[in-house]
Amino acid sequence: MANSGQKVVLITGCSSGIGLRIAVILAKDEKSRYHVIATMRDLKKKDKLVEAAGDAYGKTLTLLPLDVCSDESVRQCVNNVKDRHIDILINNAGVGLLGPVESISIEEMKKVFETNFFGVVRMIKEVMPDMKKRRSGHIIVMSSVMGLQGVVFNDVYTASKFAMEGFCESLAVQLMKFNIRLSMIEPGPVHTEFETKMMEDVAKMEYPGADADTVRYFKDVYLPSSIDIFEAMGQTPDDIAKCTKKVIESNNPRFRNLTNNLYTPIVALKYADETGGLSVNTFYNLLFNFGPLMHITMSILKCLTCSCLRRRTISPN
Numbered sequence: 419m420a421n422s423g424q425k426v427v428l429i430t431g432c433s434s435g436i437g438l439r440i441a442v443i444l445a446k447d448e449k450s451r452y453h454v455i456a457t458m459r460d461l462k463k464k465d466k467l468v469e470a471a472g473d474a475y476g477k478t479l480t481l482l483p484l485d486v487c488s489d490e491s492v493r494q495c496v497n498n499v500k501d502r503h504i505d506i507l508i509n510n511a512g513v514g515l516l517g518p519v520e521s522i523s524i525e526e527m528k529k530v531f532e533t534n535f536f537g538v539v540r541m542i543k544e545v546m547p548d549m550k551k552r553r554s555g556h557i558i559v560m561s562s563v564m565g566l567q568g569v570v571f572n573d574v575y576t577a578s579k580f581a582m583e584g585f586c587e588s589l590a591v592q593l594m595k596f597n598i599r600l601s602m603i604e605p606g607p608v609h610t611e612f613e614t615k616m617m618e619d620v621a622k623m624e625y626p627g628a629d630a631d632t633v634r635y636f637k638d639v640y641l642p643s644s645i646d647i648f649e650a651m652g653q654t655p656d657d658i659a660k661c662t663k664k665v666i667e668s669n670n671p672r673f674r675n676l677t678n679n680l681y682t683p684i685v686a687l688k689y690a691d692e693t694g695g696l697s698v699n700t701f702y703n704l705l706f707n708f709g710p711l712m713h714i715t716m717s718i719l720k721c722l723t724c725s726c727l728r729r730r731t732i733s734p735n
């Protein structure tokens with residue numbers, strides 16, 4: 419149970435990746451300022467989190483089951499929190515979906531929206547009224563650079579994150595009147611099971627309904643570029659957890675928080691030209707005309723960021 423001085427933080431999707439690391443980093447806060455309620459839809463998956471939490475488990479970190487796609491599960495979970503008092507709600511649970519639109523059923527698309535959009539809306543609807551009564555609270559949403567900028571062959575995932583951005587940008591204004599803050603975290607590529615699951619799905623898929631050219635563009639052009647980008651720019655879940663902690667601890671938290679400086683110029687294209695031409699044409703050229711060049715650029719970028727060149731310059735031995 420939380421001490422009177424501790425902030426109660428409820429996090430969704432803590433069985434792996436970013437949610438797991440945020441839970442651990444907050445539960446291990448050096449000043450014990452947080453009581454973390456780490457949630458996951460299947461508590462059988464708790465071992466990785468429990469191991470990473472170490473001594474904090476049972477003290478500053480407790481577990482509750484929660485499936486963001488179920489009204490009943492969301493209600494029960496929040497009812498199980500003492501006085502339903504949640505100071506900080508972190509909406510992290512999310513799923514990806516990759517591939518040509520022709521080969522994805524409407525049912526699969528709805529599942530992505532059910533988790534990434536309605537899952538967050540469901541959580542906010544359950545927690546927000548109590549925050550409003552108390553005139554305090556902070557809601558965090560794990561969005562993505564794909565909530566700001568479309569990426570080819572990620573059409574449906576991108577749309578689900580765009581939907582979230584629109585919802586939150588609207589709600590943030592009303593919430594401010596109740597002294598409740600809303601912040602979006604906007605990571606670029608992050609090495610988690612999200613990436614592995616998508617690659618596994620891609621390997622299994624046969625892309626029914628998509629023509630041969632589209633499948634070729636997806637497999638032979640997009641996928642290698644995407645792998646390059648993950649290798650060159652990919653952050654760790656810990657990077658995102660640290661950034662999220664900073665946002666929570668800021669006196670004046672920003673609404674949008676990009677986590678990766680290397681990705682900022684890519685997102686900036688959209689704001690540099692409101693007609694959208696600059697971003698659409700640049701992405702087209704990067705993908706279809708400069709694919710091999712992009713591979714070289716990404717390799718150089720990877721080399722510079724991994725600091726092997728810098729190490730060699732500083733220490734010739």
Ligand SMILES: NC(=O)C1=CN([C@@H]2O[C@H](COP(=O)(O)OP(=O)(O)OC[C@H]3O[C@@H](n4cnc5c(N)ncnc54)[C@H](OP(=O)(O)O)[C@@H]3O)[C@@H](O)[C@H]2O)C=CC1
Pocket residue numbers: 430431432433434435436437458459460463484485486487510511512513514533537560561562563604605606607608609610611612613615655
């Ligand atoms: N990895 C990346 O490159 C990026 C990820 N993001 C976002 O970060 C968030 C976390 O993803 P990440 O850590 O990378 O990926 P992971 O796949 O490692 O984690 C996703 C988590 O969401 C959980 N989850 C999925 N569906 C539900 C549900 N219905 N109810 C409750 N939990 C659910 C998963 O649980 P289970 O184990 O049960 O499936 C898992 O714990 C997502 O919102 C994602 O969109 C944003 C930008 C980049």
Ligand SMILES: CC1=C(/C=C/C(C)=C/C=C/C(C)=C/C=O)C(C)(C)CCC1
Pocket residue numbers: 561562563564569570605606607608640643644647648684701702704705
């Ligand atoms: C291929 C390709 C791109 C790919 C970007 C990727 C792959 C971003 C991944 C972001 C993730 C995984 C976000 C998760 O929410 C760019 C840069 C648009 C430029 C054009 C070519």
